[in-house]
Amino acid sequence: MNADAPTGRPVASPHAHGGSSVGRTMFRVQMALVPATLYGFWLFGWPSFFLWLLTVVSCLGFEAISLKLAGGTRIKATLLDGSAALTGWLLAMTLPPWAPWWVAPIGGFIAIVIGKQVFGGLGQNVFNPAMVARVALLVSFPVPLTQWVTPLPLTALAAPGFVDGLRIFLTRLPQPDAMASASLLGYSKTEMLRGIDLLHSLAGEHAPAVSWIGARSGSFGEPASLLILGGGLYLLARGVIGWHAPLAVLAGVAIPAAIGHAADPAHYLSVQAHLLSGALMLGAFFIATDYVTSPNTAAGQIVFGLGIGLLTWVIRSYGGYPEGVAFAVLLMNALTPAIDRFIRPRALGRDRKGKALDVARGGVQ
Amino acid sequence: MKFMKLFRRLKGIGWGVHPADHKRPAADAPVRAMPVSARLYLPLQQHLGGPARPVVLVGQKVRKGELLAEAQGAVSAPVHAPTSGVVVAVTEVAAPHPSGLTLPAIILEADGLDEWTELRGCDAPFALSAAEIGRRVAAAGVVGLGGAAFPSAVKLVGAARARVAALVINGGECEPYLSCDDRLMRDSAPAIVDGIRLMLRATGAGRALVGIEDNKPEAIAAMRAAVAGIGAVRIHAVPARYPMGSEKQLIQVLTGIEVPADGRPADIGVIVHNVGTALAVRAAVREGKPLISRLLTVNGRCANRPGNIEVRIGTLAEEVIAFAGGLKGDGLGLARRVIGGPMMGVQIPHWRVPVVKGTSGILALDATEVDGIAGRETAPCIRCGSCVKACPMGLLPLEMSARIRNGAFAEAIPFGLKDCIACGCCAYVCPSHIPLVQYFAHAKGELAGQERDRLRAEATKKMARQRQERVEREAREKAEAAARRKAGRAAAAGKQGEPACFNPRPD
Amino acid sequence: MSEFILLLLSTALVNNVVLIKFLGLCPVMGVSKSIDSALGMGMATTFVITLAAGASWMLDNWLLAPLGLGYLRILTFILVIAAVVQFTEMFVKKASPGLYGSLGIYLPLITTNCAVLGVALINVEQKFSLFKSLLYGFGSALGFAVVLLIFAGLRERVALARVPAAFAGAPVAFIAISLLALSFMGFSGLNV
């Protein structure tokens, strides 16, 4: 061979690349989560920070262990691509901010090992790992997973300091009654079951307020709906996600909610309450847009998103659980292969069914 | 309806990618003509279709433009001597192909005189019949210069027979790095337009639509000036979007009509020719000059002096690069040698491959150019769907590659494997750096091999049956002969029933 | 009317035969390798369950109960189911030989699909009317078919995944269906 290096194995075109990478995508998603997360830290104090940290760390840990056990060769590269950290981050956003410490490693195990690595790791899983963990935790430990606290901003006098926060996180000190609170969806469901309709329950003095950004109780990422929305819009602008799935999710909830609320405000929450509660914004912009577990075509993503929205509304309105996003996401994840199978892009020169276009249709005149 | 149209306009073209084009400064540098090399290597198959058959003997002296090998079969093209000299060998030379395999070629040693053979031009080409123009183009060995190298005359004659309505002239040149078509349009616009009008004459088409990407304003201006007053030829600026220069995409953008899958453009009344081909057609018809040289781009970050060079067919890439200015640091940092553009060109194992009629570029790329970000390795597919969005054919690259990886080639067909034009958009945008096009090329090759095996098995079966019939017939004849012998014992010494030896194929 | 729709929905989703009652797991694991065969199996089973639910109701109410032969219930039900399955098998063989080939042994095995007998017995236990029995049967079968279809889609995708050797094949399929069951728990307590 001559001076220039031998090329070895033949490779096909293209001999150029756009420069995108998995790591960059994951990094952008994480950046989009930063504002809402910081707001959450401020609102719920140190315990929430510890929970977030431990969740992310345990996800990374379980990812490393699984890869090691599977005999992986690119362990460091895989950890650095940020997908496991993102899973942990998203899971933490959906947990009650003062959940006991053991929720984090159990959640991390379910998300990473059962939800993802068992299927073969990144890109191979069929269910969204964070939502698998969230649902499994909710079903297995309903009590700690539905205990909410009133927001106590870090700057407030009564807010627990670093050490107190750690103590709350680790030892599960009995919470003062004043701290206990309910999320809007949980509260309305409980009251409804007690026979008090929405008109009365929401007017009550303990009723959680519906506010766009205000301090209110709920899961770690719930109060910051607007910041989540902003993060989502950032991802849209950077082209990381498409508009189809998020818009469809929001529409899937908003349309039935509007009809229901207009027909019977005593039994159906308002559109605003639906859109800002639970993990809906997070679900719409960060979960429903998960590449791996959502359909690949724009039309498929619209069906997928509408399905999530509608199921969320059905479960919230009629089901036994107050929140439905996680269940709805898992159900639509399960339907994704079927959606991908039946909704396919139209190939150039073919009709939707894949048959070649008719020559006799008329050509250039 | 109106709303949908507006929506589509706002959305723009959904398919394809927009790679950094790297066309300048090579496109702005004036064309340099390369002197004839000492030896030229002329493969007999520089085109799609059957290889040409040599008509010269080793040791024979030929003049520039003389026929070396004639077309063989319905789809084929002849090869001519790019300069005067002596045929020194008919042998195998390295093909411009990633495999590094060879193909038969004629080796011509230049005598340095570079004297033309007698040329049969025509001063009034528009008086020629369509068939005559087709004949002249065929005799000149003109093939598509955009890269596919399909014999142009076959297309022209076929178009005349199919009564196409419009001629689409491809000045898209959507491949990054390449600028030879751009250069041709800037420098020889009137000649190109003349060639286009000859093609219109040859096909009987009423009008020609020239599509030029809007990142070549100089070329658009030159061509617009050249067509002033010629109503049949119109210049259209099309959005710069890869792969705009692909036949089906360009037709759709210019005419709004899709070429049916499994069909050809002629089916919808269109044929597509490259601007360079138009120029070659003009030379063939007006001057009787065969296709013996072409313009190509030398480019890439490793090339010292990127630019467009007029090169004789058969020159080694090595010599072209040396003439162009050599490689930086003598090839240090060179990651890939490419013939053609970076999106669809072929990687070659070494530079000692000849320039053929379809060679539009010679690229010396470094690692960052090839990988986007240097040192990226392939990661698992994350089903992000970037490839689906980028695919100009509306296929599902991720589904195809997943199946091909498992060895299930046929299962990839329902997802569009056969429609794939290997444009490379999917692999270009893949965040996991999956070599999707290579998966498809592998699967297409394997499927073609299976199809060959199947045909072969059928042929074998037929032959086995013929043999069985022959064996039976021979046995019967033998028996009959034996019976005859028995009947006429007197003539026993006579003849033998069995042939002297087997001769299974009397034809 | 809404009562019937509710019954249909609750049998199909909330009390899904496969994911909540754990009936009929054998064909769900066995015939879920491709969406096409799952579709065929789903239709065949829907046909059998619905017909068997009606036939067994008639048998029970018009023959066994009047004659006091309740102890023959399982025996006669199996007989009826076997006959329906036989009929289905002949029909599938005639109508779609390809599907017949791909379903293979699982087609006659619908006889022993516990979902079929289970639905018939639950009908008797619940003392449903004939129409409600048919509806209940159809709803259950619908739930069965939907799960089969969804699960087949999941398995088609998992078949393309690089599952670790320890989990390849049945283990990962069981994990997938358990996660599917987990997501169906979202319907629990669904009450209009």
Place this chain on the structure above:
Amino acid sequence: MIAAILSLTLLGAVLGAVLGVANKFLHVESSALAGELIEMMPGSNCGQCGFPGCSGAAAAIADGTASPACCPAGGKTLAAQLAAKLGVAVDLSGLSGEGPKIATVAEELCIGCCRCGKVCPTDAILGAARQIHDVLREACTGCASCVEKCPTGALVMRPVPVTLQHWVMPKPLAA
């Protein structure tokens, strides 16, 4: 007791009658699978598989006693086709190891004895007595029957040379 016996008998008779009638209307001739398989086989009856000719192999494959990959002449392609026809998975790894081979004549050794041509199942060997024989590349199935008949060892099985037309882009290395 009697009621039970009677009702079960009645039930059995009714169901049996219904099925009997149904069988009349829905009867399907069983497909001749082996026949279809024979059509797919190379038909050269070379015997490399160990069965008496292609029909024997087809029968054995149809009843499951032989693997669809048992035919060396058919190679990977045939094995895949047969497996698809039967709806079974087949291990092709044994076949994919090396490419197909064909017989070639070493000209310096050939004595022109004609023995090879008599056994060639596809008449792929050309040549007259005392003339050097040649193998038609397109017709040779690679059955190697001729190799053992050759008294001088002039016939050798060689891999089919790779040409530009047959070259296949290698599969990318797995990530």
